[in-house]
Amino acid sequence: MSEEITLVAIMIGVAHSGIRLATPYLYAAIGEMFAQRSGVLNLGVEGMMLMGAFSGFYATFQTGSPLLGLVVAALVGALMGLAMAFVTVTLHAEQGISGIGFYLFGLGASSLLFKVMLGSVEGVTGFRSIHLCVPGTEAGSGSCLSDVPVFGEIFLGHNILVYLAFGLIPVAWWFLNKTGWGLNIRAVGQNPEAADTLGVNVSRVRYATTTFGGLMAGVAGASLSIALLNIFQENLTNGLGFIAVALVYFGSWSPWGILAGAMLFSLVNALQLWVQVLGLNIPSDLAVMMPYLLTIIVLAVPFKRARQPAALTRPFERGEN
């Protein structure tokens, strides 16, 4: 095999893994973006993802149905989002610190449930990859659309949750910018007093977005445990939820920005995985560090970026000011 062919194969591999790896970030970050656009910083995404990942995994493990697992994960995530909304919107608790509370709770509770209800790392058959094969053949045999050189190899052969995550981006953009509800969300995050004057129920909007953020975090967790990895273990997400929050800042609170950030992050991640596979002479520990370093650098680059929602982290009470 000549070197050029290997290089192309590597690039295809990196692109394929990059698309896969972006999935959980996209779900979690889009949900978080809606919450932040309405003025709620949810730092508990990581904990909600862990709870979603475990509950989705457990439901799939017990019933064999990944679809049911996904629904359960979404419900558990939404429930935690609702709790976050109660604590921050109704009780006006400091948002950043409440998020840490939800993170610790989710980390502890998911590990606890895992140890009590499963005890050991098990595998499940989650959402299958879609290869679009000629009936009766298998992936890799050359008779599938996912075997089509370059295009098929990169964009096909993923599972349904990957495609849904990418499909979510334009929908989120349309919802936020082209519908009345989206306008209300933006108004509440930018100037809750003015929105209130115009008859928008600030609390209700924030409850809705924060609950939705939790729901998406649950789905993001499930996308790991029943679609990408098909296992659950303690602290499965390992900081992924925090990175999703960073991607919202990175993407300047816009779905397309988040897509760009998530792809950049996961492509670099995929690249470093391939570096390890190929055994190149770069210490793998330092390669793993690259995406994090890159995130800090991009956050620090002072190019013209949108300002954060003016009322982010600010509780609202009628009659104040």
Place this chain on the structure above:
Amino acid sequence: MKRRFAVAPIVDALLPLLAVVGALLVGAVILALLGANPVEAYKAMFYGAFANKNGLADTLVKATPLLLVGLGIVIAFRAKVINIGAEGQLIVGSLLATYLAVELGETWPPILVAILCLIFGAFAGGIWAGIPGILKARLNVNEILSTIMMNAIAVQIGFFLLRGPMIDPAEVAAGTNIPHSARTPKITDLPRFTDTAKSLGFTESSSDLGLTGFDKELYGLFVEPTRAHIGLVIALLMAVAVYVLLWRTTIGYRIRAVGLNPNAARYAGINVPRYMVLSLSLSGAFAGLAGAVEILGLHHRMFEPLSVSAGYGFSGIVVALFGKLHPLGAIPSAILFGGLLVGGDKMQRAVQVPQVLVTALMGLIILFVVSSDIWSRRRAARRVIVERDDTAGDDNPTTPAKPTAEATL
């Protein structure tokens, strides 16, 4: 009216305790759902952590890094800077302390080496937190995100060093290559309580003195061999130092002013960005010091998976909040949560409920503490209304003045 205000401060002071009770009640429900007897479980927890010398010693050993990290968090939060990077700051502090102890331990005077390790551990943590600080001050990078990223980077640097430059030469020679550092020279270890007691002339054992019950355990804690080491004393001294810093010095006054109202601080001529960087850096220095103390006092080497940090970066936040962001309040708070961590282990053995329940409980305690803040804030707001009504006199008695955002701080 007056009488109501006399009750209020007491309720304020009790709120954190109520929060713990609330969290423990939720924990009891979880325990019951898991089929364990909550009373048994909490009893095992309490007795395991506080009723005998080894439990007490372990509680104090855990309280030491919790207190140090918590003190750092107090400084940062007082300046309204949110430091979530204590985990990483602790790791870089322990890495540098290990490196210095291993490299210098045999050649330099041991006391000097130990002190250098502590100072440079703190220094490393300070630098590690200073980077997000400067990024925030100069480039407006959100410190919550950058400190989290710095955690991940610190972990990877730790892995890299322990698998390469800092790996124990004995592991390489034996061909096993288990990634941990060499043991730090024994002479640089922080004295344990028992060593200190011996050098002070306490040599009798508790049975020689005929002690029984809790007296015996307490005597055993300070005199007999346990894991308790004088890192705790360092942490207690630091708590006093932070108190003095925050309430008796100009720097501390400015840090608090920046936290209370950055705009007012700016008008008063305080260089707000500089004090943000300073408070974040100091915060990191305490986390780094905690790392150095853990190495010299307890672990004596760095090993994967860097469990030296053991989640202290996050539980330190709980300690600081529970201590009402007061350095002296952080002392009982650290001991309580140290006890919770130790007790969780004992509970696991007694009623077979995994120790991770404690992590979930800590999360609940944070949530209850921050949620109960609304009570004191509402009351502060009411007081403003009452006072304004008083000063407004009869001119306009029907329109109560609205509480301002400042009043709720």
